[in-house]
Amino acid sequence: MFSDIVDRMLAGVGKLVRVLVYLTLILPGVIVVATSFTSGNAMRFPPTGFSLRWYYAFWESSLFFDSLTLSLKLAALSTVLSLLFGFAAAFAIERHKFSGRELIRGFMLSPLLIPAVVLGLGLMQLQVWIGLSQTFVGLLIGHVVVTLPYVVRTLSASMVLLDQNLEQAAMSLRAKPATVLRTITIPLLVPGIISAGVFAFVTSFGNVSLSVFLGAGGNVTLPVQVLAYVEQTVDPLVAAVSSVVIVFTLLAILIADRISGPRTVI
Amino acid sequence: MNSSTAESERRKTCWLLLLAPALLTLIVFMLIPAGIVLRISFYPGSTTIGAEGYSLAQYVKFFWNPLHLSVLGETVAYALIVCLGCLVLGFPVGYSLARHPPAKRRVRMLMVIVPLTLSLVVVVFGWLVLLGRQGLINNVLVWLGILSSPQQLLFNRTAVVIVLIQQFLPFIILSVMNVVMQIDPFLEQASTSLRANRVRTFIKVVIPLSTPGILAGLSLIFVMAASAFVTPRLVGGPRAQMVGGFIYDQILTTSNWPFGAAMAFILLAVGFGLMAALNTAIIRPLTRGLHVQ
Numbered sequence: 001m002f003s004d005i006v007d008r009m010l011a012g013v014g015k016l017v018r019v020l021v022y023l024t025l026i027l028p029g030v031i032v033v034a035t036s037f038t039s040g041n042a043m044r045f046p047p048t049g050f051s052l053r054w055y056y057a058f059w060e061s062s063l064f065f066d067s068l069t070l071s072l073k074l075a076a077l078s079t080v081l082s083l084l085f086g087f088a089a090a091f092a093i094e095r096h097k098f099s100g101r102e103l104i105r106g107f108m109l110s111p112l113l114i115p116a117v118v119l120g121l122g123l124m125q126l127q128v129w130i131g132l133s134q135t136f137v138g139l140l141i142g143h144v145v146v147t148l149p150y151v152v153r154t155l156s157a158s159m160v161l162l163d164q165n166l167e168q169a170a171m172s173l174r175a176k177p178a179t180v181l182r183t184i185t186i187p188l189l190v191p192g193i194i195s196a197g198v199f200a201f202v203t204s205f206g207n208v209s210l211s212v213f214l215g216a217g218g219n220v221t222l223p224v225q226v227l228a229y230v231e232q233t234v235d236p237l238v239a240a241v242s243s244v245v246i247v248f249t250l251l252a253i254l255i256a257d258r259i260s261g262p263r264t265v266i
Numbered sequence: 267m268n269s270s271t272a273e274s275e276r277r278k279t280c281w282l283l284l285l286a287p288a289l290l291t292l293i294v295f296m297l298i299p300a301g302i303v304l305r306i307s308f309y310p311g312s313t314t315i316g317a318e319g320y321s322l323a324q325y326v327k328f329f330w331n332p333l334h335l336s337v338l339g340e341t342v343a344y345a346l347i348v349c350l351g352c353l354v355l356g357f358p359v360g361y362s363l364a365r366h367p368p369a370k371r372r373v374r375m376l377m378v379i380v381p382l383t384l385s386l387v388v389v390v391f392g393w394l395v396l397l398g399r400q401g402l403i404n405n406v407l408v409w410l411g412i413l414s415s416p417q418q419l420l421f422n423r424t425a426v427v428i429v430l431i432q433q434f435l436p437f438i439i440l441s442v443m444n445v446v447m448q449i450d451p452f453l454e455q456a457s458t459s460l461r462a463n464r465v466r467t468f469i470k471v472v473i474p475l476s477t478p479g480i481l482a483g484l485s486l487i488f489v490m491a492a493s494a495f496v497t498p499r500l501v502g503g504p505r506a507q508m509v510g511g512f513i514y515d516q517i518l519t520t521s522n523w524p525f526g527a528a529m530a531f532i533l534l535a536v537g538f539g540l541m542a543a544l545n546t547a548i549i550r551p552l553t554r555g556l557h558v559q
């Protein structure tokens with residue numbers, strides 16, 4: 001009897017916590033998008049009036065618009081490089097049973113554990129020495145390092161799930177290894193590749209903690225620009241810029257979800 | 267015989283070539299930079315330009331100053347509170363996600379994954395708007411009569427903790443979900459059919475089976491929370507400082523790279539020290555004899 005009441009109370013508390021958590025997760029984004037349509041000059045909620053003036057201001061602002069193009073270019077390039085390197089590495093790790101395989105796998109995931117301040121400072125000093133300091137290439141290298149773990153992890157997981165009998169069937173029909181890879185392995189891995197690519201893209205596109213060190217000169221990415229702006233003032237222009245970031249991120253995730261299902265994104 | 271050895275050699279080179287790009291990238295652009303940070307933390311002066319020699323000056327400077335030590339202590343405290351908050355709030359969510367049928371899980375998963383991948387500055391900016399003087403929270407509190415007039419809710423320790431918890435909640439939710447999905451629901455049903463109530467089942471079945479995976483997720487959160495600098499910088503104000511912000515200032519504002527490097531290394535040591543301690547004290551004894559992957 002007593003335990004029944006406790007059970008029901010726990011269930012109620014659990015439900016309350018879940019509602020609270022989902023609310024806190026989505027509220028910041030929702031509020032930003034809602035206030036970006038204000039016609040007033042101040043950030044307030046509920047917003048006053050409705051207009052697109054702050055989106056127009058964003059379109060006119062070369063400061064933010066140039067950063068957006070830079071961020072998109074950087075994210076696209078680091079995704080391609082990460083996918084190439086990560087696919088090769090994941091393939092070797094999953095298909096070749098060599099000693100020290102787990103060590104290599106752990107090493108591939110280790111950038112996740114290095115604080116951005118450590119990686120940032122180390123890369124800054126290294127890039128000063130090899131002459132890549134404050135360059136686009138320098139920024140790109142940093143982004144490949146931080147996106148690589150996600151790609152390796154996602155692709156490894158989908159390679160484990162791949163039915164190797166299909167490849168063996170093709171080989172027994174005398175297909176060359178390259179043909180098997182092109183016509184069997186890669187097509188079957190497309191959902192995994194898309195998930196890995198999307199995750200790499202949004203990770204690079206949103207990165208601020210590493211970019212702030214590597215792009216201090218001319219290469220200011222959109223998140224770093226937003227950080228610099230918000231340190232000075234909070235106005236609806238940033239809300240409009242942030243909404244654009246939210247839309248890009250949301251679109252990318254929805255595409256991955258459509259094609260490969262939400263489980264594969266992480 | 268001979269030709270097969272040559273063949274296996276050739277294959278071995280092939281695998282190595284596949285690994286090489288990723289491996290080299292990480293060695294040159296992660297391992298070497300980490301080594302460089304360690305090296306410059308032993309420079310004596312306040313600049314890396316033309317510096318040579320080894321000295322413990324930076325470390326002495328850090329540990330001799332009560333201010334630095336209190337910031338370090340505060341940072342560790344923040345990180346622990348954030349871990350605890352994430353666990354308490356994230357566990358029920360991750361658990362229920364794992365026990366949901368996949369079709370119902372979809373929208374909820376998106377609500378977890380989108381904030382995880384959204385740029386940190388955008389999330390923090392959202393909180394600045396939410397907690398601002400004319401923001402939603404203030405308006406609701408005044409409307410409910412809890413506050414008589416809008417208050418400054420930002421730039422204090424509570425604000426930093428709240429934003430950090432929200433930031434890392436998706437990590438713990440996904441960790442818990444992955445761990446719980448591997449626990450056979452039948453074990454819980456068996457426990458209930460033996461008349462154990464929810465609490466007892468939870469303590470006897472769910473906790474022992476899920477602790478190792480969850481601790482792994484938590485230690486990742488600890489390391490990331492302890493090195494946070496964007497959040498304390500934007501919502502913390504001068505009263506809520508963290509080591510990450512200190513390091514950022516030393517590197518980008520004061521340009522004192524050796525001191526920044528020493529602090530970064532102390533941070534790294536604290537994080538890895540905690541992870542190693544957790545591993546030997548809790549995870550190993552729990553997984554001993556169990557076949558946990």
